[in-house]
Amino acid sequence: MKRRLRAPTVWLMTAVREMDVVIVGAGFAGLTAARRIAGAGRSVVVVEARDRVGGRTLNQEIGQGDVVEMGGQWVGPTQDRVYALASELGIRTFPTFDEGDELAFVEGKRYRYSGEMPRMNPFALADFAQAVMRLDRLARSVPLEAPWEGPRASEWDSQTFESWLRRTVKTSRARSMLRAYFGGILAAEPASYSLLHALFYVHSATDFETMASISGGAQQDRIEGGSQLLAIRLAEQLGRMVELEAPVRRITQDRSSVVVATDRLTVRGRRAIVAIPPALAARLAYEPPLPGYRDQLTQRVPQGSIIKAEVVYTEPFWRGQGLKGFAFATDGPVIASFDNSPPGGSPGVLAAFVKGDQARRLARLDPVERRREVVGSLVRFFGERAGSPEAYHEFDWSAEEWTRGCYGGHFPPGVWTQYGPALRQPVGRIHWAGTETSTVWNGYMEGAVRSGERAAGEVLAALSENALKESVTVPVGA
Amino acid sequence: MKRRLRAPTVWLMTAVREMDVVIVGAGFAGLTAARRIAGAGRSVVVVEARDRVGGRTLNQEIGQGDVVEMGGQWVGPTQDRVYALASELGIRTFPTFDEGDELAFVEGKRYRYSGEMPRMNPFALADFAQAVMRLDRLARSVPLEAPWEGPRASEWDSQTFESWLRRTVKTSRARSMLRAYFGGILAAEPASYSLLHALFYVHSATDFETMASISGGAQQDRIEGGSQLLAIRLAEQLGRMVELEAPVRRITQDRSSVVVATDRLTVRGRRAIVAIPPALAARLAYEPPLPGYRDQLTQRVPQGSIIKAEVVYTEPFWRGQGLKGFAFATDGPVIASFDNSPPGGSPGVLAAFVKGDQARRLARLDPVERRREVVGSLVRFFGERAGSPEAYHEFDWSAEEWTRGCYGGHFPPGVWTQYGPALRQPVGRIHWAGTETSTVWNGYMEGAVRSGERAAGEVLAALSENALKESVTVPVGA
Numbered sequence: 001m002k003r004r005l006r007a008p009t010v011w012l013m014t015a016v017r018e019m020d021v022v023i024v025g026a027g028f029a030g031l032t033a034a035r036r037i038a039g040a041g042r043s044v045v046v047v048e049a050r051d052r053v054g055g056r057t058l059n060q061e062i063g064q065g066d067v068v069e070m071g072g073q074w075v076g077p078t079q080d081r082v083y084a085l086a087s088e089l090g091i092r093t094f095p096t097f098d099e100g101d102e103l104a105f106v107e108g109k110r111y112r113y114s115g116e117m118p119r120m121n122p123f124a125l126a127d128f129a130q131a132v133m134r135l136d137r138l139a140r141s142v143p144l145e146a147p148w149e150g151p152r153a154s155e156w157d158s159q160t161f162e163s164w165l166r167r168t169v170k171t172s173r174a175r176s177m178l179r180a181y182f183g184g185i186l187a188a189e190p191a192s193y194s195l196l197h198a199l200f201y202v203h204s205a206t207d208f209e210t211m212a213s214i215s216g217g218a219q220q221d222r223i224e225g226g227s228q229l230l231a232i233r234l235a236e237q238l239g240r241m242v243e244l245e246a247p248v249r250r251i252t253q254d255r256s257s258v259v260v261a262t263d264r265l266t267v268r269g270r271r272a273i274v275a276i277p278p279a280l281a282a283r284l285a286y287e288p289p290l291p292g293y294r295d296q297l298t299q300r301v302p303q304g305s306i307i308k309a310e311v312v313y314t315e316p317f318w319r320g321q322g323l324k325g326f327a328f329a330t331d332g333p334v335i336a337s338f339d340n341s342p343p344g345g346s347p348g349v350l351a352a353f354v355k356g357d358q359a360r361r362l363a364r365l366d367p368v369e370r371r372r373e374v375v376g377s378l379v380r381f382f383g384e385r386a387g388s389p390e391a392y393h394e395f396d397w398s399a400e401e402w403t404r405g406c407y408g409g410h411f412p413p414g415v416w417t418q419y420g421p422a423l424r425q426p427v428g429r430i431h432w433a434g435t436e437t438s439t440v441w442n443g444y445m446e447g448a449v450r451s452g453e454r455a456a457g458e459v460l461a462a463l464s465e466n467a468l469k470e471s472v473t474v475p476v477g478a
Numbered sequence: 479m480k481r482r483l484r485a486p487t488v489w490l491m492t493a494v495r496e497m498d499v500v501i502v503g504a505g506f507a508g509l510t511a512a513r514r515i516a517g518a519g520r521s522v523v524v525v526e527a528r529d530r531v532g533g534r535t536l537n538q539e540i541g542q543g544d545v546v547e548m549g550g551q552w553v554g555p556t557q558d559r560v561y562a563l564a565s566e567l568g569i570r571t572f573p574t575f576d577e578g579d580e581l582a583f584v585e586g587k588r589y590r591y592s593g594e595m596p597r598m599n600p601f602a603l604a605d606f607a608q609a610v611m612r613l614d615r616l617a618r619s620v621p622l623e624a625p626w627e628g629p630r631a632s633e634w635d636s637q638t639f640e641s642w643l644r645r646t647v648k649t650s651r652a653r654s655m656l657r658a659y660f661g662g663i664l665a666a667e668p669a670s671y672s673l674l675h676a677l678f679y680v681h682s683a684t685d686f687e688t689m690a691s692i693s694g695g696a697q698q699d700r701i702e703g704g705s706q707l708l709a710i711r712l713a714e715q716l717g718r719m720v721e722l723e724a725p726v727r728r729i730t731q732d733r734s735s736v737v738v739a740t741d742r743l744t745v746r747g748r749r750a751i752v753a754i755p756p757a758l759a760a761r762l763a764y765e766p767p768l769p770g771y772r773d774q775l776t777q778r779v780p781q782g783s784i785i786k787a788e789v790v791y792t793e794p795f796w797r798g799q800g801l802k803g804f805a806f807a808t809d810g811p812v813i814a815s816f817d818n819s820p821p822g823g824s825p826g827v828l829a830a831f832v833k834g835d836q837a838r839r840l841a842r843l844d845p846v847e848r849r850r851e852v853v854g855s856l857v858r859f860f861g862e863r864a865g866s867p868e869a870y871h872e873f874d875w876s877a878e879e880w881t882r883g884c885y886g887g888h889f890p891p892g893v894w895t896q897y898g899p900a901l902r903q904p905v906g907r908i909h910w911a912g913t914e915t916s917t918v919w920n921g922y923m924e925g926a927v928r929s930g931e932r933a934a935g936e937v938l939a940a941l942s943e944n945a946l947k948e949s950v951t952v953p954v955g956a
Binding site: 157158159160162163166188189190191192194249279282283285289291292293295296299300302303305356357360363364396397398399401404405412413414415417418419 | 771778841874893895897
């Protein structure tokens with residue numbers, strides 16, 4: 001056994017900053033909360049692990065000042081808080097390109113259609129439509145504030161969504177289409193989450209059609225300058241209140257304060273907001289340790305799996321063929337594509353999504369092979385011209401250390417009913433935000449913004465209740 | 479915004495120790511691996527977060543030199559590696575007390591019986607027996623090395639075990655009994671794991687009867703001096719190779735070495751073995767970050783929920799009534815009790831298990847109320863005398879920071895088939911051990927020991943293959 005003694009290394013710890021509130025994570029939830037708290041005259045700092053703000057939104061420049069998004073990007077009707085935020089920040093939205101025919105590849109067959117649905121076998125279509133109506137009806141009975149309290153919560157939470165599909169949906173084609181839609185929407189296999197979670201998610205997003213549509217739905221509008229611009233502008237307003245490249249390692253709380261220690265700085269606050277997904281919140285050290293009930297929740301809400309590619313062409317050639325660029329496929333590897341060209345309409349950009357099982361498979365290929373598969377899907381959708389992109393960008397969110405999966409966390413069977421109440425309940429001075437905690441538009445940018453507002457409200461109320469007392473009892477030393 | 483600058487704190491980092499192998503976790507897996515590696519003439523150190531060894535085993539002194547176990551404790555036929563280990567360490571086993579009648583409380587009714595099963599409604603009994611036979615038959619077709627490769631893996635992994643129970647088992651009583659048995663065995667609700675996982679677990683433990691029985695099964699024998707003694711003796715042999723109170727925070731690897739940094743010491747090795755559950759392995763920082771596929775596995779294997787109580791009486795009074803102390807109840811809060819008296823037969827000790835939903839509920843009560851509920855269950859089982867214990871010990875494994883749930887990790891639907899191959903596959907110089915990685919007796923002490931032997935084998939093979947090359951290329955500096 002060889003042992004070598006080395007000269008001790010000397011570390012200088014930075015000073016502890018004193019704040020009213022410290023926020024972990026500079027995504028939409030954290031930044032929104034910070035803005036509201038600062039607006040109420042409280043001091044706040046946001047500590048962020050990455051060298052950028054925006055969380056699961058990420059702009060990618062494609063030249064000529066144009067950007068596309070490698071992460072979350074769309075807004076639609078009833079996503080009021082994001083529209084309001086854009087408006088307050090002087091950022092405009094524009095409609096997603098939605099003219100022309102759609103394409104569907106269902107169990108090996110190609111469909112081109114202009115209505116809402118491919119003209120396939122009427123039995124399969126009726127079966128699909130009935131399943132959607134049924135899902136919508138069941139979803140409405142799930143209480144968004146407490147999905148575990150619905151009348152059939154236990155029954156719905158003890159089965160996978162896949163079990164429901166196999167039992168309820170009679171035709172293979174309708175099942176395949178529902179798997180593709182939900183796969184595209186949740187970035188996870190229907191075997192991975194409960195029927196209750198599928199119903200909660202649909203209700204949280206209004207209904208299936210709103211969730212799945214471009215015009216009139218969640219993919220209706222885009223953000224000029226890219227969705228991350230919302231976060232960038234928020235951060236500009238917050239200025240020195242945002243600290244980048246400061247991964248949080250430990251949160252210590254006592255009766256009078258909470259101390260958030262990062263690799264770079266340490267902040268003492270009266271309240272903290274942890275605005276990162278449950279699966280990442282699990283990875284911080286807490287002192288005292290979190291109650292078992294809360295900790296075990298964070299072991300049980302895994303992030304989805306998505307690779308998003310943005311494939312750039314000299315022009316949106318599909319438009320000339322009367323196609324809108326939207327296609328979905330039940331077999332992948334790309335399960336959905338959208339026209340994601342800049343507002344000026346040039347160059348042409350297709351956003352391509354690879355989810356779940358296929359994302360995991362592609363992640364382990366080398367980049368050249370992965371690109372070949374993604375572009376191959378687009379050739380299948382839009383013909384040979386799709387085979388010669390000018391540029392190709394991709395992002396595997398599961399590989400990114402500070403995200404570890406997109407779009408968001410999903411609830412496997414049993415988790416809502418066993419652990420649901422732990423999702424938003426503060427632990428001492430620690431409050432929880434992030435789109436996973438939202439009742440409305442859970443999993444979307446809208447949900448993130450709403451969660452930030454909700455958590456900010458909790459914290460501001462707590463500060464004003466305890467203002468007098470706390471201003472005396474916060475200890476001065478370390 | 480008030481800001482207060484404080485004097486910088488000076489930290490002294492300890493020297494980096496150089497070893498062939500560094501092992502994270504001094505449970506049965508880590509200690510077994512260390513012993514084998516040291517025995518092969520390689521230098522090794524085990525770093526452990528707690529101030530004790532033994533992981534999920536924990537002795538509790540009850541006076542007069544007697545101990546009971548707050549964690550894992552039994553061994554039984556085919557658990558050869560634990561018996562061999564005990565023998566090598568000079569530790570004896572003794573039979574679990576198994577004389578007299580058993581008790582069952584099934585859906586409100588009390589049964590006292592001397593055979594294998596309560597004499598209840600023959601339809602329910604036949605239903606239960608058929609379900610068990612069917613489970614055993616299906617389980618045998620699950621390949622232990624690769625459960626995701628079995629012929630019906632995808633079908634079995636996309637449903638919860640609860641769905642299978644509801645569909646296959648006709649009588650409510652048989653379903654309740656199966657839920658109670660599996661709840662006692664997996665410490666999780668049947669809604670929380672897939673049918674494939676249930677079948678894997680049964681096969682891994684030989685069959686249902688072996689898993690569920692005292693004599694002839696997994697609860698057959700106990701360890702003199704308490705199960706933790708195995709770990710304590712192993713650690714004594716390893717001596718200074720075991721470092722306690724050294725929580726690992728970061729594992730950094732490059733082409734020639736792997737560096738494990740704890741709060742107290744830093745060790746550079748040529749290989750590392752992470753011998754903690756996947757849910758805890760998720761909480762270390764890795765540099766470079768782990769591949770998404772491995773990381774996402776660790777988001778998806780949550781620990782079960784168990785509170786174990788050891789209730790001490792002046793004597794094992796149930797024996798005088800012709801009872802063996804074993805009881806199970808379908809409704810809890812205690813779902814199973816066992817006679818856990820010391821080998822001498824005095825005092826009398828009942829081990830009581832509270833699992834899953836009930837464990838989460840009881841964890842949030844105050845200790846007096848929790849004890850009242852646990853002892854109340856024992857009174858229901860064994861009468862008024864059970865209401866006056868001499869001593870009461872309990873342990874909530876979900877609350878313990880370095881365990882976060884017992885007995886082990888379970889696989890929710892979709893996880894085996896989507897992420898199974900990531901369970902044991904090394905990532906660079908990091909190897910994975912722990913009972914969750916075992917093919918045989920997964921979830922048991924036996925599985926932990928076998929996983930430690932397997933990982934040690936991997937590491938020793940890697941070291942000897944690369945011995946010449948590596949001894950040259952390991953960098954000397956930091």
